[in-house]
Amino acid sequence: MYVVNTPEDQKAMLDAIGVASIEDLFANVPPELRLGRPLAVPAAMSEMELQTHVTRLLAKNASASDTVCFLGGGAYDHFVPSVVDAVAGRSEFYTAYTPYQAEASQGTLQAIFEYQSLMCALTGLEVANASLYEGGSSVAEAMLMSLGITRRTDVFIAESVHPEYRQTLATYAANLHCRVRTLPTPDGFLNPDDVRAAVSDSTACVIAQSPNFFGHLEEMRAISDAARKAGAVFVASFDPVSAGVLKRPGDYGADIAVAEGQGLGVPLQYGGPYLGILACRDDIAYRRKIPGRLVGETTDRNGKRCWVLTLQPREQHIAREKASSNICTNQGLLALRAAVHLTALGPQGLKETAERCVRKAHYAAEQLTQVPGVSLCFKTPFVKEFALKVPGDAKALLAKLRGAGYHAGLPLGRWYPQLADCITVAVTEKRTRAEIDGFVAALKAST
Amino acid sequence: MNNTQSTEVIFELSKPGRRCHRLPACDVPSSQPLGALIPQDHLADQPPPLPEVGEIDLIRHYTNLSARNMSIDTNFYPLGSCTMKYNPKRHERLAALPGFADLHPLQTDDTTQGILELLYEMQQFLAEISGLPAVTLQPAAGAHGELTALYVAAAYFRDKGETHRKKVLVPDSAHGTNPASAALAGFETITVKSGTNGLVDLNDLKSKLGDDTAVFMITNPNTLGLFETQIKTITDLLHSKGALVYLDGANMNAILGITRPGDFGADMQHYNVHKTFTGPHGGGGPGSGPIAVRDFLAPHLPAPVVVKDGDRYRLNFDMPKSIGRVRSFFGNVGILFRGYCYIRTLGPDGLKQVSEQAVLNANYLRKRISEGFEVPHPGPCMHEFVASSRELLRDKRKIKAIDLCKRLLDFGFHAPTVYFPMVVQEALMMEPTETESKQTLDAFADTLLKIKAEDAETLKNAPHTHIVSRPDEVKAAKELKLRWHAAPSGGVPAADRVATTGAPAGAP
Numbered sequence: 001m002y003v004v005n006t007p008e009d010q011k012a013m014l015d016a017i018g019v020a021s022i023e024d025l026f027a028n029v030p031p032e033l034r035l036g037r038p039l040a041v042p043a044a045m046s047e048m049e050l051q052t053h054v055t056r057l058l059a060k061n062a063s064a065s066d067t068v069c070f071l072g073g074g075a076y077d078h079f080v081p082s083v084v085d086a087v088a089g090r091s092e093f094y095t096a097y098t099p100y101q102a103e104a105s106q107g108t109l110q111a112i113f114e115y116q117s118l119m120c121a122l123t124g125l126e127v128a129n130a131s132l133y134e135g136g137s138s139v140a141e142a143m144l145m146s147l148g149i150t151r152r153t154d155v156f157i158a159e160s161v162h163p164e165y166r167q168t169l170a171t172y173a174a175n176l177h178c179r180v181r182t183l184p185t186p187d188g189f190l191n192p193d194d195v196r197a198a199v200s201d202s203t204a205c206v207i208a209q210s211p212n213f214f215g216h217l218e219e220m221r222a223i224s225d226a227a228r229k230a231g232a233v234f235v236a237s238f239d240p241v242s243a244g245v246l247k248r249p250g251d252y253g254a255d256i257a258v259a260e261g262q263g264l265g266v267p268l269q270y271g272g273p274y275l276g277i278l279a280c281r282d283d284i285a286y287r288r289k290i291p292g293r294l295v296g297e298t299t300d301r302n303g304k305r306c307w308v309l310t311l312q313p314r315e316q317h318i319a320r321e322k323a324s325s326n327i328c329t330n331q332g333l334l335a336l337r338a339a340v341h342l343t344a345l346g347p348q349g350l351k352e353t354a355e356r357c358v359r360k361a362h363y364a365a366e367q368l369t370q371v372p373g374v375s376l377c378f379k380t381p382f383v384k385e386f387a388l389k390v391p392g393d394a395k396a397l398l399a400k401l402r403g404a405g406y407h408a409g410l411p412l413g414r415w416y417p418q419l420a421d422c423i424t425v426a427v428t429e430k431r432t433r434a435e436i437d438g439f440v441a442a443l444k445a446s447t
Numbered sequence: 448m449n450n451t452q453s454t455e456v457i458f459e460l461s462k463p464g465r466r467c468h469r470l471p472a473c474d475v476p477s478s479q480p481l482g483a484l485i486p487q488d489h490l491a492d493q494p495p496p497l498p499e500v501g502e503i504d505l506i507r508h509y510t511n512l513s514a515r516n517m518s519i520d521t522n523f524y525p526l527g528s529c530t531m532k533y534n535p536k537r538h539e540r541l542a543a544l545p546g547f548a549d550l551h552p553l554q555t556d557d558t559t560q561g562i563l564e565l566l567y568e569m570q571q572f573l574a575e576i577s578g579l580p581a582v583t584l585q586p587a588a589g590a591h592g593e594l595t596a597l598y599v600a601a602a603y604f605r606d607k608g609e610t611h612r613k614k615v616l617v618p619d620s621a622h623g624t625n626p627a628s629a630a631l632a633g634f635e636t637i638t639v640k641s642g643t644n645g646l647v648d649l650n651d652l653k654s655k656l657g658d659d660t661a662v663f664m665i666t667n668p669n670t671l672g673l674f675e676t677q678i679k680t681i682t683d684l685l686h687s688k689g690a691l692v693y694l695d696g697a698n699m700n701a702i703l704g705i706t707r708p709g710d711f712g713a714d715m716q717h718y719n720v721h722k723t724f725t726g727p728h729g730g731g732g733p734g735s736g737p738i739a740v741r742d743f744l745a746p747h748l749p750a751p752v753v754v755k756d757g758d759r760y761r762l763n764f765d766m767p768k769s770i771g772r773v774r775s776f777f778g779n780v781g782i783l784f785r786g787y788c789y790i791r792t793l794g795p796d797g798l799k800q801v802s803e804q805a806v807l808n809a810n811y812l813r814k815r816i817s818e819g820f821e822v823p824h825p826g827p828c829m830h831e832f833v834a835s836s837r838e839l840l841r842d843k844r845k846i847k848a849i850d851l852c853k854r855l856l857d858f859g860f861h862a863p864t865v866y867f868p869m870v871v872q873e874a875l876m877m878e879p880t881e882t883e884s885k886q887t888l889d890a891f892a893d894t895l896l897k898i899k900a901e902d903a904e905t906l907k908n909a910p911h912t913h914i915v916s917r918p919d920e921v922k923a924a925k926e927l928k929l930r931w932h933a934a935p936s937g938g939v940p941a942a943d944r945v946a947t948t949g950a951p952a953g954a955p
Binding site: 137271 | 454477489494509545546553601628633731806882920
């Protein structure tokens, strides 16, 4: 399949090489190491058979298009305008590779430069890279950056940061000379006083997320002040869609901003590929340590504006073991989707989307908390997601609601044993009032 | 047609009031100001200064940009080490089905049985192809897989109480990610030399191998496109010292169904699903870098993995010796999904044919290129080979490998990988892949052989037919400009706040 050389072509090629058979070309693979049998994988399928097979498999899923989705936790069912698919579906973009040959890759390079510019606009910071894998490893990369910049050893991360980001961070930190400590958030937010008490002159960075994993807001300005006063780097994990109405990381004093970029035009697709956003302030120490690819503007030999990969000495293919990160690629196609998505929305569209999420989430919270036994877990303000205390066993309740046609929320007990009777509910601009009211009615019937 | 329309940056096309997306009317109460729902001190005064364009502006801008790319669908792309094979269109259609595209990563297993079955089978396929039984699909790219494997190795040695194993041996021909990953995993990197035949110098390896060796990272076939004929001797040697062997799986396209890393002594390997199993490269990503390991390393893999209980599938998080997560959510499932479709399309014979034809194409191209270029290492090669243009640097024209690369662009061929591996001077690394025809290979070889004789001016000023000539890379790094600014100097930076219309300050 997909091989185009005919037997005649192959014969001519073998003759030109001067061997009798393809087998002769594998002469350097010792016979005793040969597999000597066909691979035990299923027999080949035609396109028709494959389509039937895959369609049948997918029918066993109940996706956000079959079941009304109130799930969040870092991945959201936002609307993706058709222009995003139209652009990202152009195979001149999706079948190209890393733009090493700048003259033949100006499309990708300019698109990434625009992505970087858009991320600066979104974060209020001055430098953004060409994207990282996803939200969790971006937090870990921000930690690595901070350790390199400060040459200090202590890392503080709020318990309200996405649990999977914290797990990723812990994995990255396990083999390095650093200490990671989690700052508890018993009331659903990080108390800036706790940050002030924790930091010292060995603190490399403080990492907080707002809106946090529960969907609630943190006092980012006060946390930033506490971190920076100790000479530590303040790393802010933010939500790019909510940035349509909220103050930006650069506005509240973040040194490094990171985010899961999925909400910007990327399908949910069971967790990936997504993209990790990373931006930082413009400082030589930060520029030296920023991970991943960067596209810079320059001119060609005729003085014409063009774009090229730049500051490559930081990267693994040149610096090898001294590289600022081992990252070799960016999430190019997802960065393109994010750029097109933000451009399609524009400032007003992003603002209206964020605002719509806020209003729908608040409407949902108000209605849901009228169900007996249901209340908000935390008093702090929230944006498009919130934590609810529910009566009885949260997991069993969610299973009942699934039966009624709702992916109703995430059971917090999975990550926070002390919150076993709580769920988070996310409400995007796609959820209609009828869907929310239906959810409320189903909840009433289930409790 | 050389369309120079819309060479502007998207911000420069912005005009206040233009837009291409509108929300439906709000169906929940919206009379309260936002400040009544969220305290004012959290709210921005204005939205971020994004461009304001109409739908036709947006589509024309990006469509014109796309035309400034070379891609597999438009050009032969023999980029060594990158396996730029054809990306089947059926994968794109299937991956867009809502039963997959709209699956939330935190749905419960009872609502994701279909995707779990697919991913479970994918784990089985990758185990079978590598001969290594335990698989994690979590890593997002090849380099991420490498890093994951080294974390697994570190956890394994920690568990065994062998924390003195601090060294990772890496051949001098290795990808740069190898030493970079080793450093991140807390290891010290020791470089092992290649012999003149391009293979690992066994004596050098022996002299560097010790009780403090944790892992030997080897690429096989190596980056010169050569199969390490002594691979079993090498892996036995490492195992005799209690060390692990890691296989950089970047070159799996050469050995599918021919030989298996597990059978030649590797303990761990990563896959580049975007290379071997043809996930579209996306202009530099996304990739997917699953790893396969031996049974005794399985407890340390990142959780979760997909397991099967009877006829049900579930994510298993109960792995107390796991290194933990290396990312959020399950993995780059969209790429794994395409890889699965590819393996199901090809079947066992088709997979073997991939490697046979990839090796045939590489050897044929090698033969053709050797008509006019030095190919320093003896054949046959595997799926790729490295030529050298160093003789052209020595003649009075002083032609560099990069000049040839740039000139190739004029004839509609993407350049080979250049100046890698570092063990070959003026290296031109070519990987044609199995999906190219003899005619294409001949056309490429004829062109490369022809341009070799061109005058210095033509070569050094190439490319001549692209939208831009060679960029000034020194200027790019010195006068660093990593984002768009509204004005060339003294203007208001784009990222600063603008008026409520959202128009970037100073925009036309």
